[in-house]
Amino acid sequence: MEKKEKVLNGVKEIARRAKVSIATVDRVLHNRAGVSEKTKAKILEIIKELDYKPNILARRLASSKTMHLYTLIPERSAETDYWDVPLQGIFQAENEIKLYNVKVSKFFFDMNDKQSFIEQTKRILKETDIDGLLLAPAFVEEAITFTEECKRRNIPFVFINSDIPQQKSLSYFGPNLFHSGQTAAHLIQYLTKEADKVLLLNIAKDIDSDHHILRKQEGFMHYFQENSPRTIVTENLYDTSYAAVKKALSKIVKADPDLHLIFVTNSRVALVARFLKEIGKKDILLIGYDFLPNNITYLNEGLIDFLICEKPQEQAYRGIKALYRFLMFEEDQEKEYFMPIDIIHRENQQFYKN
């Protein structure tokens, strides 16, 4: 490596030009009180003139502060281990930045228990050192209450997985759910003829207030209104146990011998794959969501044909990094970052990065 030529740099140069000490420069840099308007204006001018950019390394090295980030996401549940993946993303980001004195405190709630969400938000709000927050706002009303308090305290927060636009988070990292449904629909249009029957299957305890499912379904239906139509049958399964799914599907498959394709609107597609495997039916195409271990197994066995996935690990990773960059560098962050909507099948699955 070659030597760097030397020039008087940074705060020193500013101080020299403004004929003040570097401490005073530092004060205006951080907008701290105790500088006369006159010197402040002068220094600000020089900063602009020089297009001064602080050296982050030096700043970090000299500072003795720890940045405290908090996260609140669902814990993995009996129904799906989906939330393991975003948690990995949090760890990944944490590993990258812990050198710079960043701590991440992780809190979890139960997807099927609104009360647990409320309790966790209360636990978090007891802390006094919250510099930033990452949140999966599964319960909308409660998430609004929570983030309102954050705003009052001037704590920046980012949403992942689903958005609440009116809360004006620092950033949102997650899918565009409507287009996710459209993406599935467009693919399915290629896989079916007009006469083919398509089953849209929602499997979740609380479908009617599940924003994810509802929006995807809207996008899906919208697509087939605008494009060559298909015969679409919708079924809602509120009991997510395999026994219940099996019972319901048996009836459906029996009643509809020429069912061509089943589209499951979330990661529970593995339950359907298991059923199809058990009855030995391989001529029904099956499409679902999320790159999870048991889904991948069924994909490789040929029971699931396509998985749609929106990089849940990267969502959380980017969320943490956005908070970090905002707090550390005062960098502006992208308001909405929609994840790519990935189409995975048996032959490209081995290279997928979640």
Next chain:
Amino acid sequence: MEKKEKVLNGVKEIARRAKVSIATVDRVLHNRAGVSEKTKAKILEIIKELDYKPNILARRLASSKTMHLYTLIPERSAETDYWDVPLQGIFQAENEIKLYNVKVSKFFFDMNDKQSFIEQTKRILKETDIDGLLLAPAFVEEAITFTEECKRRNIPFVFINSDIPQQKSLSYFGPNLFHSGQTAAHLIQYLTKEADKVLLLNIAKDIDSDHHILRKQEGFMHYFQENSPRTIVTENLYDTSYAAVKKALSKIVKADPDLHLIFVTNSRVALVARFLKEIGKKDILLIGYDFLPNNITYLNEGLIDFLICEKPQEQAYRGIKALYRFLMFEEDQEKEYFMPIDIIHRENQQFYKN
């Protein structure tokens, strides 16, 4: 942010325990000469004991050296602007790390002119300050000669876009070409019936030595040998002008009125889309490669049905970052990083990140 408690840290603590100065500690840390075996051993032991990790920020701040990276990739050509995208990735990485005294010097060669490649490698080798190199090894023999010289000089290099495994680069970032062909084939299996005719179309000046095309084609053919077969016709078009492509396709389409699908093995798929548009034929499915502006236009018009893409921008971005991390942190790098093989259609294209 909360204050950090203070402990004696790093080189100072090591020096204290070893009863030497920090300069000596620094010497063994960097494996520099001039330390007695005895003190060296002692210091090494303490380093291990403490599980000492150097503070990169401090190291960077104190060092007055500039890291010099070189890149050699094709320039954009009349046939495709594909190579604009990796170049963006180089700029993206450069922007992130230029704060840390990294310079990236960019060299380009003409994809259709082997001599230009040789000339550029010679220009690069005239430099004496090469810390690392990123290379798209389009001409295999010449790339071997070049990287052999790099090895002699102890310069680490990474490959992008295509690999030469026996050269043992620091890393490779690019597609697994064989599986890329298989991915296209698997998708096409869903889009066709056994009786359908599929045209595999290679459009390039030098198909017979185009590693990319050949390996993709192998993967494609292999898939249909292992799985339910299709009638596949292969055509090689060595003249990449639109006039020539048009002429050849007119003949093919006329001779084969029930042609069902055309698969173009590289980014030249836009030429075929243009042709299909001109003759007003919308019932032939069209699949090709790469997320480039004119391809996307045809995708949105419904003339191209699917694009396969392997994140060329990210390839170059990761390549530069790998060199940087290796040189800066002495981090081990992944030998082979195969990019995901992405499937893009009209409805998910707007969220794709190249």
Next chain:
DNA sequence: CTGAAAGCGCTTACAG
């Protein structure tokens, strides 16, 4: 073979 000292570009008490 080894060490004392200055410096990288900042932040942080402390003193006035």
Next chain:
DNA sequence: CTGAAAGCGCTTACAG
């Protein structure tokens, strides 16, 4: 309202 000085954890001449 302002400045001098020490320090963050390293690297780099320089002296012996």
